[in-house]
Each structure stands twice: as C-alpha cells, then as structure tokens.
Amino acid sequence: MSVSQARVATDRPARYGKQLAAHMGRKVQAEWCEEAGRGELVFGAGTATLTAEPDALLLVVEGAEGDLPQLEDVVGRHLVRFGARDELVVEWHRDSGEAGLVHRNEEEPASGE
DSSP states (O other): OEEEEEEEEOSOHHHHHHHHHHHHTTTSEEEEETTTTEEEEEETTEEEEEEEETTEEEEEEEEOGGGHHHHHHHHHHHHHHHTTTTTOEEEEEETTSOEEEEEEOOOOOOOOO
C-alpha cells in the first residue's frame, strides 16, 4: 500500500472533517467521531483517514500506488469546494517522494460590475 498525506490549515478542522465524511457517506462507507475528532472514508480503491488537529485537518489516503491520484482527487476536490470561503488548499505529499496533487479554489471572484 502507498500513502499520501495533506495537512490542510484551517481554524475549523472538525467542522470540515465532519462535513466531508457526511457528504462522502452518500457514496462510500464513511464515519466521523466527534469525541476523537477523527473519521474514515472507505473507497473501493483504498481508504482516507481524517484527523482534526488544533489548526489543521490531516488527510491520509492509502491505496495501490496507481490509485493514489484518484483518491487524492476525490478527497481534495470535495474539501476545497466545501472550504471555498476559507480558501482551503490541499497539497498532497506521497510517501514515494513523488509530487501529489494540489487542490485550491480556482474560481475568479465575481467583480460586481
């Protein structure tokens, strides 16, 4: 199994962890424990562990090396969408040393003109 991690800076890590688990739970097995500030998503291709730290949400995906990009994409893309107002950035770091995906909100703000 290969591993990729992302530490997402936020002052609301538990909120985002819970929201991600609830949303993904519609499609995959998902759980979130409020007391522990920890959750897990189980995909066909691997797993994702979500851990609320004091100032960040730690994401860890595990799966076959070839499945890491897809796991990174699904978890990172959804989290960035939820955290658009907080401008969350998810930058994955793979245990192989290979660069992982980077997710950020790329939408241009409306100009109001």
